[in-house]
Amino acid sequence: MADKYQVKKGTGRKLVTSYADLLDRPGRYTEDDGLEMPLPPCPQCEAEANGKDTGPHRDCPRVQPPCPDCQGKGKLIWAEAGYVPWHRICNFCGSHWDLHPGPVGAGYIRRARFYS
Numbered sequence: 645m646a647d648k649y650q651v652k653k654g655t656g657r658k659l660v661t662s663y664a665d666l667l668d669r670p671g672r673y674t675e676d677d678g679l680e681m682p683l684p685p686c687p688q689c690e691a692e693a694n695g696k697d698t699g700p701h702r703d704c705p706r707v708q709p710p711c712p713d714c715q716g717k718g719k720l721i722w723a724e725a726g727y728v729p730w731h732r733i734c735n736f737c738g739s740h741w742d743l744h745p746g747p748v749g750a751g752y753i754r755r756a757r758f759y760s
Contacts, residue, residue, distance in 0.1 A: 651676045651755040654713060654738030661735070666721055669738025676755055683743070683751040684709055693747075706745070708732075709753055713739040720753065731756055 650673040660666055684705040688698045710716035711734035718736025720743065730743045732753070740756035 647759050649676070649757040649759040650674060651757060652738075652740040653755075654711075654734055654736075654740075656734075656736065656738040659718065659736050663723075666723060666733050666735055667726075669733060669735075671738045671740070673758065676757065678755075679712060680752050680754045681709075681712055683745070683753065706751065709743070711737060711739060711741075712753075713737050727756070 652671040652673055655670045655672055660669065686704045686706045689704060689706055691698050708719040708721060709732075711718045711720055714734060714737040718734040720732035720741050721735045722731075723733040723740075724731050727740075728742065730745065732741045732743050733739070734741070740758075741753045742756045743751070743753050745751045
């Protein structure tokens with residue numbers, strides 16, 4: 645018998661900037677729609693993988709990818725405290741995701757699963 649789980653889709657419609665507000669984002673538990681998306685490419689990551697020094701690295705789309713649920717209005721922000729490693733929450737809509745990193749050009753995001 646398969647484990648029962650649900651996913652948490654965000655219902656927020658406001659950008660938040662504090663970590664406390666990020667953890668308080670509204671949402672609803674629902675069945676998993678199976679959405680998985682590859683991590684977006686990052687030119688700076690690719691250059692570094694090829695041995696080029698690119699200097700400080702900020703706003704990498706592989707670290708904070710855009711949220712598919714709100715069409716990129718929000719970014720998936722680190723939220724591992726109280727969750728599993730690589731957990732992310734959208735700072736706009738509040739959807740919960742797990743980031744599955746891989747080498748440059750690989751990796752994906754998948755809806756976070758909450759088991760009962």
